Amino acid sequence: MRPWSYILSALFVVALAAPAMAANSITVKGSTTVLPIMQRAVEAFIAETGTPVAVSGGGSSNGIKALLDGSTDIAMASRKMKGKEIKLAESKKLTPVEHVIALDAVIPIVHPSNPVNNLTKDQLKAIYEGNITNWKEVGGPDAKIIVISRDTSSGTYETWHKIVMKKARVFPGALLQASSGAVLQAVSKNKNAIAYDGIGYINNTVKPLSVDGIKGSATTAKDKSYPVARTLQIYTSSAPSPAATQLVEFILSPKGQDIVEQAGFIRR
Incomplete structure (x- = not known):
């Protein structure tokens, strides 16, 4: 385990000077467990791309809810989507896509x-x-x-x-x-x-x-011998914006997985 000096409040925002609602901006909401990974990844992503990203915690359920009501591009979740959430997505003709980014x-x-x-x-x-x-x-x-x-x-x-x-x-x-x-x-x-x-x-x-x-x-x-192991994931819509797709790909890349480890978690 690696020590992690956490930076955490209920809301944490990372952004560049560009307006948060710009067409190429990204909004990320959800799990406070995933938040340290996302904070580090977003800082590196902004440095590389200049794309504005706003990140906030609030819990996995709130992140998934935000994805389904269209108020976030990416939902962070330290659990899988529930059956009732999947049904709600289907009722809205949405197909959330899961991306496992780390183990925990x-x-x-x-x-x-x-x-x-x-x-x-x-x-x-x-x-x-x-x-x-x-x-x-x-x-x-x-x-x-x-x-x-x-x-x-x-x-x-x-x-x-x-x-x-x-x-x-x-x-x-x-x-x-x-x-x-x-x-x-x-x-x-x-x-x-x-x-x-x-x-x-x-x-x-x-x-x-x-x-x-x-x-x-x-x-x-x-190896799943620890009794309380799990995956950490992010969810996007089935047709995410090019900027959101780029952020997901960045987190899944070797550089992004190095960031997962730097945050004290386990690369997938």
């Missing part, structure tokens, strides 16, 4: 002072359901577990909900965060907290945990 591992994180190093998927599920409430129940100190989760518009939440929770509900006492960066910051400041985040966000302000004895890494994500 969703990793449980705790405060660096926490002595716990590994949790099973069953233990994680029980913690997030509110059935395990004290760290001493899983080999830690006698302290209440502060559970932190992403909000439901997040693709990272969807991944956790499907793989770890097996679609069970996160208990109402969990503290919800609106972005990957906010999750990282919350855990770094609370010695009793637990959360989960994409591999590109993990740095020395938090401690990553193994899951079922397997560490999240580029190797274990690629």
Whole structure:
């Protein structure tokens, strides 16, 4: 894992002097997990092409919604499109195209002072359901577990909900965060907290945990031995603008994939 000093707010815009609505401009919206990759890629893309690009987070669901309502050229998503989203696209006679740009591992994180190093998927599920409430129940100190989760518009939440929770509900006492960066910051400041985040966000302000004895890494994500591995993708319309097509091709190129690694994620 590579440290990543994240630059994150709910909205991040990268642009040149040209107007944002210019015919050759590009709008990108969606996943805050994918955001660090896109920020770096857009900076390099602008330097090469001079094409204005506006980038904002807000979550995978919001990015896909924006693609379907025509308010973005590219949607960033840390999950696959849902069946209901595909049906909505069909009802609008749209055919979104998926482009996998990276691999990721969703990793449980705790405060660096926490002595716990590994949790099973069953233990994680029980913690997030509110059935395990004290760290001493899983080999830690006698302290209440502060559970932190992403909000439901997040693709990272969807991944956790499907793989770890097996679609069970996160208990109402969990503290919800609106972005990957906010999750990282919350855990770094609370010695009793637990959360989960994409591999590109993990740095020395938090401690990553193994899951079922397997560490999240580029190797274990690629060979799928890590239990909470996933793909990261962007979506375009079936007939994207030439500028949007050029940006997608740039991210998928060797140079773009180098940027994926520089952002701390795993090349596809």
